[in-house]
Structure formats: C-alpha cells, structure tokens
Amino acid sequence: DADVTQTPRNRITKTGKRIMLECSQTKGHDRMYWYRQDPGLGLRLIYYSFDVKDINKGEISDGYSVSRQAQAKFSLSLESAIPNQTALYFCATSVTGQLYNEQFFGPGTRLTVL
Amino acid sequence: QQQVKQSPQSLIVQKGGIPIINCAYENTAFDYFPWYQQFPGKGPALLIAIRPDVSEKKEGRFTISFNKSAKQFSLHIMDSQPGDSATYFCAASIMKGTSGSRLTFGEGTQLTVNP
Numbered sequence: 001d002a003d004v005t006q007t008p009r010n011r012i013t014k015t016g017k018r019i020m021l022e023c024s025q026t027k028g029h030d031r032m033y034w035y036r037q038d039p040g041l042g043l044r045l046i047y048y049s050f051d052v053k054d055i056n057k058g059e060i061s062d063g064y065s066v067s068r069q070a071q072a073k074f075s076l077s078l079e080s081a082i083p084n085q086t087a088l089y090f091c092a093t094s095v096t097g098q099l100y101n102e103q104f105f106g107p108g109t110r111l112t113v114l
Numbered sequence: 115q116q117q118v119k120q121s122p123q124s125l126i127v128q129k130g131g132i133p134i135i136n137c138a139y140e141n142t143a144f145d146y147f148p149w150y151q152q153f154p155g156k157g158p159a160l161l162i163a164i165r166p167d168v169s170e171k172k173e174g175r176f177t178i179s180f181n182k183s184a185k186q187f188s189l190h191i192m193d194s195q196p197g198d199s200a201t202y203f204c205a206a207s208i209m210k211g212t213s214g215s216r217l218t219f220g221e222g223t224q225l226t227v228n229p
Contacts, residue, residue: 045216100146108156
C-alpha cells in the first residue's frame, strides 16, 4: 500500500461548490503539507502543519482552508470553488528532526472547476 | 515573486546526452537545495540534494553543481536514458527554525530523452 494516499484522484466540480480533498499517511510523519501544481508555475505551498495543533498558511492560502484531524490525516477544503483553482493538488509529509528535509508526496488529485 | 527561478522550461536530448537544468535563487538564507523528479501521474520524489558548504555532489549519473557567489545551482544528468524522461524541480529551503520544512520550488523542467 502507498505510504501517502490522496482521495479522490480526480474530481470535476462546478463553480461555487464546496470541495474537500483528503490526505492520509502511514509513514508516522508529524509534518504534512498541501501544494498545488500549475504548468509553468511549479509547486506552490498552500498550507502546512507541523503537528495536529499547528496549522500555517503557505504562499497561496486565499480561498483554501485545512483541517488536521489526526497526525495521519490532513484535509484541504475549497469553500467555494472557482475556475482558477483548477490544478493538480499534492499532499506531502516529512518528519521533524531529520538531517535533510525530504518530503514524501502523494499521487496527486486532479481538480477541474467548471 | 518567484524566489527560485528555473530554466529551461522544457528540454529534449538524445540518449547518452548530458541535459543541464539551471536554477537561481534570491534569498541568501537558503541553506538546502534539493532536486525532485516527477514521472507522469506520480508525485515528485527527492532525487538528490546539496548543502552550500560544497560545490558539487554526485549520486550515480546525477550531479548537482553549486555556485554560492552567483546564487545558482544546476543539475547534470550523465549518459541520459529514456527512463530519465520526467519533470525536474529544483527547490530551496532554510533548514533552521520553524521555517525549516518549507520548500520553495522552481517552475519545473520537462525533460525528454529520445532513444
């Protein structure tokens, strides 16, 4: 089984709908992240969490919210989806205290907002 | 504002060629520079990383060259193979303090290695 899983893998929705993307990990890592990937823009950090009680905004948090339900679960919500939120979304994990900040990514969720 | 700029956006080489991908950064506080490799339909995965106290790091056919004074670093792939075809992202981070987990990524380079 994959260490970092994301659901759904693909989602098509309409403008104004509320959407939740879910991420689960079995790696036992304490740190979790949400990124979006757009062609020509690379990966941009939306939110990150160092533990269950710690949530931090990234570069592009406007229009998004997150919930860290447990150490292993980190959800991303779009309260009212808009077309420019169409992108590939990745969840990632890492562990505090490692020498190098290696992040482990999930397989991604492709979101289309019509 | 893109703190890490990557070029080229796409690159096509023949098998056996040596593709070179370049990155430049602005923040002199960055002290960790990884490269991530992403295959179609997959998430990125760490390929190789360097700290600024060395000018070069090799792992197999992959080499990072680092120029601290110019604030630039690059990825070289020796004897490239079709299986190296992927998107490559450079990144930078400040390892100390609470921001130690934040990676700032470049725009990505789509590499194609033709047989």
